[in-house]
Amino acid sequence: MEKILEAGRQETINSIEKYSRGRIAIRQDILLQEIRQTSGRARIFLHKGMDTSGYARELKETHDQLTIVQDGITANNGSGHTTRNLAVSWAILNELLLKVSQQRDVVSRHIHTMVEFIDRIDSLSADSALYTFPLDSAQVIQYFNRLKVIARELGPVDTLLRKSIASLQHLQTSYDMTIVDIRTNLEDVERFRRQQDSRIFRRDFSNLWHPPSPHRPLSEIIPMSIAKEKLALKYYLRDFRGRLILLVVLIIAAWRFLLACKKKWADEKGLDPGFKGQLVFRYPSLSAVLVVISIFQFLFLQPPFIFSFILWLISAVSLCIIFYRFISPYWMLFWTIMVALFVLAGLTNMVLEASRMERWWMFALASGGAVYCTSVLRSSKHQELREKNIRYFIVFVVLLEAASVIFNATGRYNLAKTLMVAGYSGLVIAILFIWTARLINEALVLIASIYKHPERKLFYINFERVGEKVPTYLYVFLVIGWFVLVGKNFYAFQQATTPLMEFLGTERTIGNYDFTINSLVLFVVIIGVSTLISQVISFFAAEPGDQRDRDKTARQPGVGSWLLLIRIFVLSLGLFLAFAAAGIPMDKLAIVLGALGVGIGLGLQGLVSNLVSGLIIAFEKPVNVGDIVEVNGKMGTMKSIGFRSSIINLTEGASFIIPNSDLLTNHLINWTMGNNRRRINVAISVNYGTDLKKVNTILETVLKGNDYVMHYPAPSITVVEFAAGSINIAIDFWVADIRDSWHQRSDMMSRILESFDREGIEIPLPQQEITIKK
Incomplete structure (x- = not known):
């Protein structure tokens, strides 16, 4: 029993040891993988890198520009400070300060990223699990080989990171010194401007008729002035x-x-x-x-x-x-x-x-x-x-x-x-x-x-x-x-x-939202401009107002059918730009849309139904702007398709405003979809005993003599019925434009009547016999 118990205790110790070493091996695999991944990301970051030579050139250019600004302020001040020189120099110095501060921030972020890489690699390398070796000699050799490979990969990256950090820190120091110089010059210029303002009515130079005091030659002043004005204009156009x-x-x-x-x-x-x-x-x-x-x-x-x-x-x-x-x-x-x-x-x-x-x-x-x-x-x-x-x-x-x-x-x-x-x-x-x-x-x-x-x-x-x-x-x-x-x-x-x-x-805060009054004004301005642009688009794309222009443009395709989509796009783009310009996070827009959804659910179903119907009309195109349509027995020309309603110019002269949803649900007749053609039916009657072949020949002659009658589909002449006091004949023919249908119907009836009178064919008068019973 003692041997059995001792064997159990020993097996327990061995199992725990085996489990611990297994967990350590897993931990080592994870650490080595993370070290390699971090090293790979650092290598990619270093490969992308930043153009330190370019930043150094820009810093040197900034120093040159700072020298130009100092000319006439703290250097070569032969004729005293002038209001214009101080104003231009102040504007340029502010631009230089903004540019150098932005570049310094880029360098600082780059250094911070590289420091994070080094810190991550060092923290992973300092984990004690990496230095717990296997008991088996073969596994030890294999583990050492893995460490050797990773060290060979990590060494150059670590060296490059530290060299890059040292180089960028030197560049950062140069930027810090430049910022100090610019701010010092700004303070000097601001002090000089306050002095100028406090003694604005005091004498700057001697009287004009007195001998000239020492001053700088104009040949030196003009190049300096041109250089400063160009700098001021360059930076302002960039901003x-x-x-x-x-x-x-x-x-x-x-x-x-x-x-x-x-x-x-x-x-x-x-x-x-x-x-x-x-x-x-x-x-x-x-x-x-x-x-x-x-x-x-x-x-x-x-x-x-x-x-x-x-x-x-x-x-x-x-x-x-x-x-x-x-x-x-x-x-x-x-x-x-x-x-x-x-x-x-x-x-x-x-x-x-x-x-x-x-x-x-x-x-x-x-x-x-x-x-x-x-x-x-x-x-x-x-x-x-x-x-x-x-x-x-x-x-x-x-x-x-x-x-x-x-x-x-x-x-x-x-x-x-x-x-x-x-x-x-x-x-x-x-x-x-x-x-x-x-x-x-x-x-x-x-x-x-x-x-x-x-x-x-x-x-x-x-x-x-x-x-x-x-x-x-x-x-x-x-x-x-x-x-x-x-x-x-x-x-x-x-x-x-x-x-x-x-x-x-000045930035103000309401809850978690920071804003300025300028940003709110800009928000309103962008919304107003986008709305105005939407209305201008409506002005250009709207159907002409008089019948002559409508006749001219009716057969020409335009952007009218896309007008609703274009206006929605312009307004949506203006809304997003307004949110972006005002610095309002998009999650706030999601909250607004959510509130709008609640409003839709409570009482805006009709409005949304009309809007969706307008979108369906714009995409499916059952009707386009400029089409000749007939709704509920009223004929007119489709003038515009809006967000909520559409406008139809009726033939009587009135404008018929119909909700978009009604336009889809009602029985809509689109004459333009059939190429504006219309079939016209004219019914006539002749007496019994009339030569029908002669009547047919006369009618064919009248139809062929009218240029508005289409040859295809061909017109037809049909004997309809033998009525009580007449033989009824139906004439069907097509005209190319529905606008001409009523006029051509009237013209055709007049021509038929003239031809019948000339050929002696009578159209019977309506007759009715009445029998009176005593």
């Missing part, structure tokens, strides 16, 4: 290229819209040779450029002067071409001179440092403009002005340019340049805005005259109340915009609006 593309798309859409309206107006009303009251139609493309840029330039937040200058110059040139031979020669000359002065003032504003030559140029430019505008105010040509409000802005130019001359002569260089540029740009912007308002109102008036079909509500404008006088509220909006654009020339205005911009851009 707002999406909005720039949107601006171009809006211009193209407005141009196509005005072109379509012009064509329709020319077809229906006729264009005036002098475009009196129709100036918006003279050059639709230029009108679109002027209107869209004037309104949508506010999409670009805090643009550099060079960007705004380019937009204003494009609009001004467009208005010059529109004005050519439309306004009087005197005021055309005035506008041309003011645009030229605006261009010269804008180019001068891009010279970022002061010089004696530039000060004399500013003096001549401001004084010349003040004198010329004064002569214009004193002239007797005011009656030729088409917009009388322009005179107030001419007075504005005289005051600002005169003040610029005085401040420039007395050494207030920065204030003088700001006033000079604000004067000319203020006048040009004012005229652009005034004529933008006028062109918009002209377009509304002209559309009100030609937009007669039921969809005139598409643009949410009551066309009946649109008159020839520009609405006051439109002027109010444009005046506010004018103050904003002119105020951007002054640093004090920017300082005053900074708290508002910070308020709009």
Whole structure:
């Protein structure tokens, strides 16, 4: 028994040992597999890698650009700080800081990923299970060979990871130092700007008639200015290229819209040779450029002067071409001179440092403009002005340019340049805005005259109340915009609006959702724009309003049948873009859709039924826009298929609005699906004794003589019955267009009657015998 018990105890120990070593072997297999997988992922990550040399080149380029920015600020400051130089440098430094911070974040994430690989490999390698060896010598040799293979695979990867981390950490340090340099320069520039603002009325230089103080040559200032302005424009276009593309798309859409309206107006009303009251139609493309840029330039937040200058110059040139031979020669000359002065003032504003030559140029430019505008105010040509409000802005130019001359002569260089540029740009912007308002109102008036079909509500404008006088509220909006654009020339205005911009851009939290007021406004704007685009598509694709146009387009396939799908796609895309732009997570959209599903279940069955029916009509196409249909005995032309209902223009002239679900469930007759053909039946009667062969020959002659009667299917002449007082004959023939059926039926009956009279065949009068019983 003792031997048996001892054997049992020994077997228990051996079994436990065997189980433990089995578990260790399994653990070793798992660890070695994870080490190899982690090593493989690290190798792939290193193979993809990051272009450290490219980042180093960009960092060097950033240092070069930082040197350009420092020129005239902390280096080569021969003539003192100027407001424009500080403003442009501040904008470039912010862009450089954003770019370098983003690149540093990329490097940091790369380092973090590689550190995670090393940490994972080290943690797996430190597991004690790896160093528990089998008891069998053969298994030990096999296990050592496995370790040797993995070590051979892991060694190079570990070395590369550590070298890459060291290299990237050095690059990260360089980025950190660059960020510190940029922030230091930003603080210096901001301090200089505050100093400039606090002593805006103080003297910057000596009087203009005094000997020049030490200053930097203009030959050095201009290349520096060009380099800085190019940098500012480059970074701004990079940041707002999406909005720039949107601006171009809006211009193209407005141009196509005005072109379509012009064509329709020319077809229906006729264009005036002098475009009196129709100036918006003279050059639709230029009108679109002027209107869209004037309104949508506010999409670009805090643009550099060079960007705004380019937009204003494009609009001004467009208005010059529109004005050519439309306004009087005197005021055309005035506008041309003011645009030229605006261009010269804008180019001068891009010279970022002061010089004696530039000060004399500013003096001549401001004084010349003040004198010329004064002569214009004193002239007797005011009656030729088409917009009388322009005179107030001419007075504005005289005051600002005169003040610029005085401040420039007395050494207030920065204030003088700001006033000079604000004067000319203020006048040009004012005229652009005034004529933008006028062109918009002209377009509304002209559309009100030609937009007669039921969809005139598409643009949410009551066309009946649109008159020839520009609405006051439109002027109010444009005046506010004018103050904003002119105020951007002054640093004090920017300082005053900074708290508002910070308020709009500050992140707020409701529950788990972070948002800004800017994002909410952008959400509403995108939804509104997508809705407007949907309505514009309806305008272009809607069935023409008069019978002549319907006849012209009825036989031509169009996009009308796809209109509902296109509008749903546009609205859905706008909804998703609005959610993305506002930063609203898609799970929130799922919650909204879930709530909508509950609403559908509770009370929107009818609405959804009509919407689904509209989709079925769009896909299955039992009827298309432009088809001739008959519903409940009423015939008309399918005008549009909407979300909830469809519109049929009845032959009586009314518009029949029918829910989409009723359109599918009712008995719908589609004449167009049968190629618009229709069979016409004409019944006639002849007396007994009439030669039926002769009658048949006459009828065949009449049918062949009518060009509207189709030869295939061939017409038929059939004796129907022997009635009480006549022989009844039925004539069946086909016409190619159902619209001609009633007219051709009448014409055919008239021809038959004429032929019977000529051949002496009588049509019996209705007779009835009455027998009276006494």
